[in-house]
Amino acid sequence: MTRFIHVALGQLGPIARADTRVQVVARLCEMMREAHACGAHLIVYPELALTTFFPRWYMDSDGEINSFFEREMPSAETLPLFALSRELGVGFYLGYAELTSENGRQVRYNTSILVDRGGTIVGKYRKVHLPGHYEHEPWRRFQHLEKRYFTPGDRFGVTEAFGGKIGMAICNDRRWAETYRVMGLQGVEMVLIGYNTPVHNAPAPAHDDLSLFHNQLSMQAGAYQNGTWVVGVAKAGIEEGVDSIGGSCIIAPSGEVVASCITKGDEVAIARCDLDFCALYKRTTFNFDLHRQPHAYGMIVERKGETLRADGSPLG
Template identity: 80%
Template sequence: MSRIVNVALGQLGPVQRSDTRERVVARLCEMMREAHALGAHLIVYPELALTTFFPRWYLEDEAEIDSFFEREMPNAATQPLFELSRQLGVGFYLGYAELAEEGGTRVRYNSSILVDRGGRIVGKYRKVHLPGHAEHEPWRRFQHLEKRYFTPGQRFGVTQAFGGTIGMAICNDRRWAETYRVMALQGAEMVLIGYNTPVHNAPAPQHDDLSLFHNQLSLQAGAYQNGCWVAGVAKGGLEEGVDSIGGSLLVAPSGEVVTRCLSKDDEVAIARCDLDFCAVYKRSTFNFDLHRRPEAYGLIVARKGETLAADGTPWRD
């Protein structure tokens, strides 16, 4: 018997700095209702969905920075989304800025959660590949200060949910082959990815006209080479004067795009995903146990002084 998950892409249009959490959550709820009417079991929302993309500004006031972060989830502002999830039986992926307490120290993460059809949090992920820079660079039209505001996450994991094995990633993670491979080695059948991607790439403006192409290329390659479904969902449009791509889409294990959003506004698109279809690739072309040769790969130098084992995990002597 096939394992079917009807997945909705819950693309957001711009979220301005003046927009309250409550206003954004109301938009998310409206999209969840639309997704439910279309038969969705799961709706995927973007990265940092609850606020404007604040890393575009250089901020020094700690209280001002903290105002963009969530100290708990759910909280008063997001509770209606969880209640609606329980009421409708629609799960969701949600990206947000997380302020955590670890050993008495405050730590900021770019995070996402996976919520099941009963409104329960069943998985959390913290963004590993932080792009951008850490200090103010006045030559840019706008900043991209993720390295200033966030601590990198430590691992890619998977969650048993929606009848299968689900992985999560965020934005820049989608560009790195190891993101998908490490989760695929844990059996991932579907990877959910929210993103905020500006059209303009300040360090490499020659990439601007390729933004949508590179987005789709990354998602299709990750899906095909790992035999899994991949849902990539944007927050797009003109937000605080910065134009961001939309291009939300859902890719099958074959690498084929099965549905996409057509605008840069709030939009819902849905597709029927058969998790058993992953086996067509995981048991043939990309049968890792049969065809991979990790003994031939050796150690991969990840950064100066660090190494990864052949399966992408941190090397341990």
């Protein structure tokens, strides 16, 4: 029996700094209605989808910084999106800035959630690979201060949802092979990735003309090498004077792009994704149990005080 998910790309155009959560959520709801009309079961929105991409500015006031963060989810402003999800039977992935408390101290994360078709949160992920820098660097045309405003997450997981094994990542995570492989080892069948990626790379401007190519290359490689669907969704266009790439797309386990957005504004595109197609690669070319040789990789990792081999088994 095949397992199909009808997945919609919920690409966003620019969000101005002055735009309110209410205004943004209205845009998200409109795209969810459009996705539902096209038969979608799941719509994927970008990273930090509720606000402008605020790490482009240096701020040292906690009050100013925290104004971009959500203290609860759902909040009063985002509740209409959850209500519409329940009404239409359309789940969603949503990226946002999360403010929480851990051991009595304030912690900020770059977060995404997975919401099922009943409007219930069934998964949460916190961005592991934070790009950019920590201190103000005035030589840049704009800042990229994710390391200043966020704490890195500590794990990649897989959630049983939508009839399959769903994983999440955010933006810079998509460039790292470990992102896909850690979830691939957990049997992931679809990886959802939201991103905000400026065209201009200040430390390496020679990369600017390759921004879209590198975006798609990394996601296609991750899909193929782990036998999984990958869904990448942008917040695109010229936002507060900074141009960001689009290129939102759905990639099959074969590495082929099966759907994509063609603008840099609010846009919905959809694909019918067969999760059983993953097995064609997981049982052949990328049969990990049969073909991987982790003992030869010379890799160890640390987890909660334990030293582990690359395959996750204890060392020693």
